Structure formats: structure tokens, C-alpha cells
Amino acid sequence: MIVYSVKCANGHEFEGWFGSSSSFDREIAAGECACPECGSTKIEKAPMAPAVSGTKGSTSVPAGCPMSGASEAPPCAGSCGCFPG
Ligand SMILES: [Zn+2]
Numbered sequence: 666m667i668v669y670s671v672k673c674a675n676g677h678e679f680e681g682w683f684g685s686s687s688s689f690d691r692e693i694a695a696g697e698c699a700c701p702e703c704g705s706t707k708i709e710k711a712p713m714a715p716a717v718s719g720t721k722g723s724t725s726v727p728a729g730c731p732m733s734g735a736s737e738a739p740p741c742a743g744s745c746g747c748f749p750g
Contacts (some may be wrong), residue, residue, distance in 0.1 A: 666671040666682050666683070666684060667682070667683055667684070667685060667689070668680050668681070668682050668683075669681050669683060669689055669710055669711075670710070670711040671693075671698070671708050671709065671710055671711055672708070672709055672710075672711040673702070673703060673705040673707060673708055674705050674707035674708075675699035675700070675702075675703050675705055676712060677700050677701075677703060677705075678711050679701055679702070681698050681708070683698075688724065689710075693709070727730050
């Protein structure tokens with residue numbers, strides 16, 4: 666089984682369970698999936714929120730740190746993130 670977020674022609678969003686992605690297409694085309702709120706069978710897949718992966722740039726050295734690239738612990742003790750240890 667696979668669950669899709671779907672949306673009817675009237676903008677009601679709900680989750681629909683389908684046997685597979687191909688049966689989703691078939692059931693939608695056949696009008697076998699109806700909106701639980703208004704009964705519309707004009708259903709389309711709702712846009713999925715894009716997955717957001719890790720914080721970008723977490724390992725970069727902050728601009729302006731005078732000890733950027735130093736091999737020893739800088740005066741700031743890495744509190745600004747410029748020294749990974
Ligand atoms: Zn609806």
C-alpha cells in the first residue's frame with residue numbers, strides 16, 4: 666500500500682491509500698477515489714513538500730573570523746565555529 670496526499674477539484678486535501686502508484690493513476694482516472702468532504706472524483710496528487718536535508722554550510726568558517734584556517738585553537742576557542750574542536 667502507498668499513501669498519497671491528494672486534492673480534489675474544490676481544494677480539499679486528504680490522504681488516499683492505493684495499492685501502488687500505478688493503481689493510483691488507474692483509480693483516479695476511473696473516478697474510484699472520491700473526496701470525503703464533497704464527493705468530487707476530480708482528484709489530483711497534491712504537491713509534496715520538498716524534503717529538506719541537513720543545515721547547509723554548518724562546517725563553513727564564518728566570514729570575518731581572524732583565525733580562519735588556523736591549526737590551533739583560536740582565541741575564540743571555536744565558539745564562532747571557526748575551529749572544529
Ligand atoms: Zn472535496
